[in-house]
Amino acid sequence: MSKPPLRNWWQNISKLLLLLSLLFAGCKPKIPEITPLEPLPQDPFIQVYFNASEASSYTEPYRQITRLGDNLEAVIIEEINQAQTSIDIAVQEFRLPQLAQALATQAKAGVKIRIILENTYSRPWIDFTPREIAQFDPDNQNRYREFVKLADINQDGQLSEEEINQRDALVILRNAQIPVIDDTADGSKGSGLMHHKFVVIDNSRLIVGSANFTTSGIHGDFYNPDSRGNANHLLTIQSRELSEQFTQEFNILWGEGNSGILDPEFGLQKPLRSAESLVVGNTPVSVQFSPTSGSELWTNSANGLIGKTLKTAQNTVDMALYVFSEQPLANILHIQHQNGVQLRALIDRTFAYRYYSEGLDMLGLAIARQCKTEPDNRPWRAKITTVGTPNLPIGDKLHHKFAIIDQKTVITGSQNWSKAANHKNDETVLILTNPTVAAHFDREFQRLYRSANLTLPERISEQIARQQKECPQIEAQTDNPIRGKLVNLNTATQAELEALPGIGETLAQRIIAFRQQQPFTSLEDLDRVSGIGPSLLRKLDGRVTW
Structure with a gap:
């Protein structure tokens, strides 16, 4: 029997390979279609957005991944583009190029823009020397690697000046001559953290939430295609009264007062301010800014406001x-x-x-x-x-x-x-x-x-x-060991209560009578006992529990 021509042999092999490729193509798992949930209704004055929302989808601007979620960067840009007179931004970290470009455009149009950052993140990546980069801790090494991946638009492994000018957000802001300060502007080495995440537009619209303005905080990490960014949210709020509260906080940080001389105040240098309550549309709203000194009553702090609400x-x-x-x-x-x-x-x-x-x-x-x-x-x-x-x-x-x-x-x-957020950082509740x-x-x-x-x-x-x-015997600690064991207001004996500063026999009896009607849940509850006022509360703060 004669052998088939070589040409026929290759034709048969080609047909077999084609058949196998079609077979394997049919076995590949299909990429599931993104089917968002039905959107929930939004309040006319307060809108809420989540970067992992299952009610919307978008294609990321940098990784070009189509995924579920609200594009938080686009939400901010949309609000920025509507600004007529002013934009104030206080955010821990700012690394989003498209957002920076939107601000540069508005600055060119004459909109007054001011930005406050945390000092740890206030330098453009390109300003760091190779030696400094080599000494980065692992967290900042990862941040820098993410920046290089973001900025290397043509993926040639090199960062050109054009790429830097397009993708280093802080360089974009600098080139647009947008003023940026950080929490060392007060002459210190920085507050605990300048941890705010808010934007005030035209003193009448507000963006606030949990998200830093970074790719990992909003979109996702370049080195993990499955990343969808840290789980974060933003609210956009239309309210001049609430916006004025945030503008006041911003002006204190910026140092803009009636004197015309800039005198920035961060952290505990800021004046103590209590929670403010107002109404946005039909929504009761309370807002408080941190930090609060540890010498003040905890119940008067922002965490105290959280506690009251709980x-x-x-x-x-x-x-x-x-x-x-x-x-x-x-x-x-x-x-x-x-x-x-x-x-x-x-x-x-x-x-x-x-x-x-x-x-x-x-x-x-x-x-x-x-x-x-x-x-x-x-x-x-x-x-x-x-x-x-x-x-x-x-x-x-x-x-x-x-x-x-x-x-x-x-x-x-x-x-x-x-505790650090409450007593050290610039924060919003x-x-x-x-x-x-x-x-x-x-x-x-x-x-x-x-x-x-x-x-x-x-x-x-x-x-x-x-x-x-x-540890057969585990020792309990107290925040104030020199003060001795904390006295539990709900279980203490008459004698234990009388041992507290300023508490005599009569007040001890009143405390016991009060707790029999309703257990103490905070230091604030003591203020409802007849004979106990603010001065005595300060003496008892740190000495009692409940």
């Missing part, structure tokens, strides 16, 4: 928090839990199980350091199982700082639920009571919670087991 809960509190380490807030939630309020909490995985996390308290656990617990630690005896971490792509963080109370009240802003607004936050919480990890990680279980072996 105490109003009748049925539910759902929390999505980057950090939760403020003990008094955990104590208030404990009382609410005992009163039948249903609690759920999601905390970012990098902070959820650290020794100072109040998530551990809620789980009835304590992690010691050198056989000592964190100051005034109070693990719950009636622990809950609805505390965990969200299941996010590698590198993405739960960056929200929000809580939803009874499906109608929202706590939000830049302020993490921590915003409280809004509006079921329409709350529904958006509820949808985001449900999205995160349905795939959350509610089981204690094995490494934490092992750490606690080792601790039990190594």
Whole structure:
């Protein structure tokens, strides 16, 4: 039998390869179509946006990935483009080129623009020397790598001057001669953190939320195509009265007063201001700016405002928090839990199980350091199982700082639920009571919670087991060890109460009578006991618990 011609052999092989390629093509998983949920109605004065919203989709401007979510950068740009007279921005970090270009365009049109940044992030990347870059910590190394990927438009491995001018946001602002200061403008080395995330437009419109103006904070990381950015949100609010509150905060930071001489004030240099309450449309709103000195009553601080709001809960509190380490807030939630309020909490995985996390308290656990617990630690005896971490792509963080109370009240802003945020940082806490607004936050919480990890990680279980072996006796600490043991207002004897400064027999009896009617849940409750005023409250602050 004669062999087939070589040409026929190649034809047969080609047909076979074509058949196999078609077969494998048919086996490839189809890319699922993006089908957003039905959008929720928005309040006419207050709109809410989430970068992982399941009710919208967009194509990212830098990675060109089509994904679910609201384009938060586009939301900001749309508001910026409508500015007529002024734009004030206070944000921890600003790295978004398209947003910078929009500001440059408005500056050229004559709009007055002022920007305040955190000093750690106020230098353009291109200003760093190779030696400085080599000495970056791992976090800043990753930030720099992300910038190079963002700026290298033609992907040739080199950054040209044209690419830098198009993609380094701070260079764009500098070239547009837009004034930028940071929290060293007051002559210090910087406040705790200039942690604000707000924009005021024409003194009448406001953008505020949890997002920094970075690719990782809004869109996603270049080195992980699955990244969708840190879980963040923004609100746009039309209200001259509320905008004026933020303009006042901005002017204090900027240093613009009636004298005409710039005198910036950051951190604890700022004047103490209490929470302000107003109405936006039909929405009751409260706003407070941090920090508050530790010498002031905690109840008068921004975390104190959060605590007061948590105490109003009748049925539910759902929390999505980057950090939760403020003990008094955990104590208030404990009382609410005992009163039948249903609690759920999601905390970012990098902070959820650290020794100072109040998530551990809620789980009835304590992690010691050198056989000592964190100051005034109070693990719950009636622990809950609805505390965990969200299941996010590698590198993405739960960056929200929000809580939803009874499906109608929202706590939000830049302020993490921590002592540092409360007493050191420039921060915002915003409280809004509006079921329409709350529904958006509820949808985001449900999205995160349905795939959350509610089981204690094995490494934490092992750490606690080792601790039990190594620390047969764990010592409790207090924030003020020289003051001695804290006195529990709800359980203290008459004699223990009388040992407190300024509390004699009569006041001790009144405290006991008060708690029999209603347990103490905060230092503020003491003010309702006849004979106890602001001066005595200051003496008792740090000496009592509840």
